Amino acid sequence: MEVAPGIHQITCRFGAQRMVFVYLLVGESASMLIDTGCAHNPAQEILPYMAQIGFDPARLTYILITHSDVDHQGGNAPMKRAAPNARLLCHNLDRPWIDSADALVRGRYSQFERDHGIGYGDAGKAGIYADLDCLPVDLTLEGGEYFRLGAGWYVQAVHTPGHTWGHLAVNDPRSRTLISGEASMGTFIPNIDWTPAMPPTYCYVDTYISTQERLMSMDIDLLASAHWTLQRGAAVGEFIRESKNYVLHVESRLLALARQHPFTLRQAIDELSPSLGTWAAAASSEFAYGMSGNLDSLTKRGLLTTARNADHHIVWSLA
Ligand SMILES: [Zn+2]
Numbered sequence: 001m002e003v004a005p006g007i008h009q010i011t012c013r014f015g016a017q018r019m020v021f022v023y024l025l026v027g028e029s030a031s032m033l034i035d036t037g038c039a040h041n042p043a044q045e046i047l048p049y050m051a052q053i054g055f056d057p058a059r060l061t062y063i064l065i066t067h068s069d070v071d072h073q074g075g076n077a078p079m080k081r082a083a084p085n086a087r088l089l090c091h092n093l094d095r096p097w098i099d100s101a102d103a104l105v106r107g108r109y110s111q112f113e114r115d116h117g118i119g120y121g122d123a124g125k126a127g128i129y130a131d132l133d134c135l136p137v138d139l140t141l142e143g144g145e146y147f148r149l150g151a152g153w154y155v156q157a158v159h160t161p162g163h164t165w166g167h168l169a170v171n172d173p174r175s176r177t178l179i180s181g182e183a184s185m186g187t188f189i190p191n192i193d194w195t196p197a198m199p200p201t202y203c204y205v206d207t208y209i210s211t212q213e214r215l216m217s218m219d220i221d222l223l224a225s226a227h228w229t230l231q232r233g234a235a236v237g238e239f240i241r242e243s244k245n246y247v248l249h250v251e252s253r254l255l256a257l258a259r260q261h262p263f264t265l266r267q268a269i270d271e272l273s274p275s276l277g278t279w280a281a282a283a284s285s286e287f288a289y290g291m292s293g294n295l296d297s298l299t300k301r302g303l304l305t306t307a308r309n310a311d312h313h314i315v316w317s318l319a
Helices: 041-052 076-082 092-099 101-107 121-130 205-216 234-260 265-275 281-300
Strands: 002-004 007-014 018-026 031-034 062-064 087-091 139-141 146-150 153-159 168-172 177-181 196-198 222-225 304-308 314-318
Touching (some): 018 168, 018 222, 062 076, 092 139, 205 234, 265 281, 281 304
Parallel strands (some): 087 139, 177 222
Antiparallel strands (some): 007 018, 304 314
């Protein structure tokens, strides 16, 4: 559906119950697709939507990937095959994990195995590989670049780190729309029926909070994100503030736990996750991203210290 003049939101389904919104910006002189979903989503939803609105993918000018994650970059190769004239773009800092499925699986999806004993296992990783059809990007951005899509229509890439180092949003001043990807993650990531699928995977807490401050200072009337309902008007600021407050709430819960006893990441997740959201218990391991971000921040600030247990996993305690 067209959510603002020239901005189309396309719902892409993956897994049993998940969905990701990708966006197609159609101007008179140029066009931009923002994210490509998983490997099957170009054929399943994106190209059928383009056909439905009479948009020839050979006309597509840019494919901009908001960040390195399976449900945002997995369709890059099939999308580029269907739109061979489009330049594939992402932020410089996320390029290595977007270029290569192996780099993404070894980097993002294996990062908690050695220090915390938390991972997806061989079957989980095989499922991730099946959703990934990657391709090296053509050009990287730093944030701030303007794209002219038509007479008087410019959109701008905005560096919004937190969920990843190189996360990008796209700002359209004409309609005051921010296509925000996962720059602000609310208090959970929803399923297709809006029930909580998993905790927000915000990762790098200090930069994530800075991103929320920056977004609150911007003039945004429509927040068009990758997984959440469209937010309009006053709801935009509320969603961004809620995203920031949730991270600070998790931080306070982790500090309170440290006052009770030392803990591993697994223990923190098991003890705190049930009272921080209503996702299925099996999804609570996804809190490794957010909580390890909080714990790194608390450790850097000297509030917690780390040691290793007999399994060589990190144990946090009050400094
Ligand atoms: Zn996502």
